[in-house]
Amino acid sequence: MPYEHGMLVGQPRVEDGQIQPYHMSMNKNLQELAVEGRSGAAPGPGPSADSRVPPAGKAQEALQQRYRVGSLLGRGGFGSVFAATRLSDGAPVAIKRVPRNRVRHWDELPDGTSAPLEIVLLDKVSTGFPGVVQLLEWLELPNNIVMVLERPERSQDLLHFIQARRFLSEEVARQLFRQVLEAVRHCTSRGVLHRDIKPENILVDLATGQAKLIDFGCGAYLQDTAYTHFAGTLSYSPPEWTHLGWYHGEAATIWSLGILLHQMVCGQHPFRRGRKISWDHQLSLPQRLSPECQDLIRWCLSMHFLDRPSLEDLFYDPWIQDIHLP
Structure with missing residues (x-):
């Protein structure tokens, strides 16, 4: 919210x-x-x-x-x-x-x-x-x-922060995305799954640049087994929920993080206008994005949940670490 x-x-x-x-x-x-x-x-x-x-x-x-x-x-x-x-x-x-x-x-x-x-x-x-x-x-x-x-005195949710700029530079997006990853890892370490990660639920302190995860109204305890009840925002739900009716907590989180990163650097949801995601979907990304950024978005939005990175994988990703590959 x-x-x-x-x-x-x-x-x-x-x-x-x-x-x-x-x-x-x-x-x-x-x-x-x-x-x-x-x-x-x-x-x-x-x-x-x-x-x-x-x-x-x-x-x-x-x-x-x-x-x-x-x-x-x-x-x-x-x-x-x-x-x-x-x-x-x-x-x-x-x-x-x-x-x-x-x-x-x-x-x-x-x-x-x-x-x-x-x-x-x-x-x-x-x-x-x-x-x-x-x-x-x-x-x-x-x-x-x-x-x-x-409530930070000068703050804005990430959705409006992005909209005010049309899209974020990779440098700004990286700084904010890293903070979101840290927040998700912190929640995971305490056994908590947020389940509704999206720009509206990330608050940016405009004075410090600190990102804060808000609104745990859809949250649940973290579990190793699959979830068979969905809570969150449908347009951020992973394809396994849409097609199979179940999802694993970490894999679903990674999917929503991929959508989040796409919104940051492209200024829009990758699957907007209610378009159903097909198993053979091709994600089109702007050529202005670095290859590392494109690779990370596509990795997070892998159709099969086992093909997505783990949360820890993301921390070592070249784009997150700001490493430019040859």
């Missing part, structure tokens, strides 16, 4: 095989939601760790007493995201609201608290690592789950 001022962007996402609608009625503004349920604060650095809101047990104060809620940043099948300011120190944050009836999976946090799976996964990956958005606090209300997330 992109952090983009007033934009309703992205593509339909699927959770367990069901497309979730993007437009949802908003019965209450977040500023009117009283904090009556459980509250938790995730450990780790926030915009200002020393002034982070501490765990509050049953919070009684109203949300507007702690945050000044601003404009809508994005809306998706799993909730709405608002810009906000933390009143205690003026730190910019994002507040994500998810209707409880859209939370399909719950699990337990390390302290035994029951929480939506998205929060449990974020708790595993967002502490002490700059490439994943930090979960600062979460609140369980009667009808909604509210997450307070870090």
Whole structure:
């Protein structure tokens, strides 16, 4: 779900095989939601760790007493995201609201608290690592789950970052793509599979160039066996899901990373306009791209999942390491 001022962007996402609608009625503004349920604060650095809101047990104060809620940043099948300011120190944050009836999976946090799976996964990956958005606090209300997330003051989701430039130079794309690979490897090391990697779910800090992976609403635990339920964005799903109805986590991630890299350096999705991918598809790439970049995109978008690189293979790829082959 992109952090983009007033934009309703992205593509339909699927959770367990069901497309979730993007437009949802908003019965209450977040500023009117009283904090009556459980509250938790995730450990780790926030915009200002020393002034982070501490765990509050049953919070009684109203949300507007702690945050000044601003404009809508994005809306998706799993909730709405608002810009906000933390009143205690003026730190910019994002507040994500998810209707409880859209939370399909719950699990337990390390302290035994029951929480939506998205929060449990974020708790595993967002502490002490700059490439994943930090979960600062979460609140369980009667009808909604509210997450307070870090928000760099000057930031833009990667989709709009690319669109503003038509396409990215290989040098800029390499710097951002490496960071995404690091974030994916970090999540994998914690046993978490994001499942919805796309430009809208990568936030770029315009002041530092730091890329951050956001929106774990489609996330799952990493497993060695094949997944037989799809969650994510259909236009980023690998051909084995479309044709066979199953996929492996790493291979599907590599496929989506190939689409991501294509969007970075070409400015568009390689399989746009809903065109079905055939087993004998020929990927046409601009001649201005280096042979190393073209090779990497084609490798990631290999039709057979066993032909794709592993995540570790990517770190040693000549293009990633900026090595020009003769």
